[in-house]
Amino acid sequence: MPDETAPTPRPTRRIDARTLRGLAHPLRMKIFELLTLDGPANATGLAERLGESTGTVSWHLRHLAEHGFIEEDVERGTKRERWWRRADITNELNTADFRDDPASRGAFDVYLNELLHQFFDRVTTYIQEDWDDAWRSAGTVADWLDLRLTPEQLKALNAELAAVVARHTPGPDAEPGPDALPVVVQLQSFPRKERGPKEQGHKERGSA
Template structure:
């Protein structure tokens, strides 16, 4: 599962996509559940006991949250592994797509979306910091890029078009999931944000 975008366009080369509805968003936007998802995505399948040990939580509590995540399709049991008393869980394949216009109608859902975004942004920064902590060597020197345009003024239509075009460009360069992996290929982190910098008191778009 790839944690995706704030519009209806899934990231490039996604195997499948799922638009998150208000009910499943409210089930996802819980700090421990998002940590569980992160752990399963980063470390692979695990049991509730293993997750509880890694996260410093009670096994019963983790099991309860796992059931909720499974109920809403975020995770699934890895069949053919473990026993009836020891179930292994993995992240469901596919990409989560967030349609902001449908998730900002009522205050409860808008708050859940804001909580999810905050966690997503913090995680993105952490991943970028880890990447920068290891100096590039050899042919990788100078291949990365960090840019910031904080003084650009656009209309909503222009910003939406920019985001869509950037996704198309990335899609032309990201190999398909089933494509052969060259021997010199390494994991690459691709991030970009196109966010309107609205005044805090703006009522036009309370959750960009």
């Protein structure tokens, strides 16, 4: 029998070229990030945080809503000020859908570059902020450079890491502890082309 107490999974949609173009703009991605991390907001509050005019932010908010990334929070809004929140949907982007598509290549490049900037900025903010010893010792910025994996092994590694994060992700009805804070987990795992003496040795053997 299905577990009726289990949380209903968030619906998922696969981002297509049109939807990607609706998101792939530096300011829109910043707005979407703030609504995702910090919850609902209005154009005035977002404009103050981003150093933009309210009119500009309002235009980009409507654009994000048109493409289904955000929705109006009618319970918070008033006749004078509209509030917005992230739409309750998981956006899935498959890079293979855009890698060889010239029509969407520009939007795809903007999206990836801005996403990497967001990852970097989050880590930089964490490093520069003041934290007490408990939180400073709990966080980590680490890398592992001695792995040599096949594509299948790398996929398996990523799947295992994602499963670990999922086990530590509370359900929607879970009550966080009194000292709990929002936690961001960022994972970047990718192959690196070999360079240097080893690469040169391979080339020499291949040309012999």
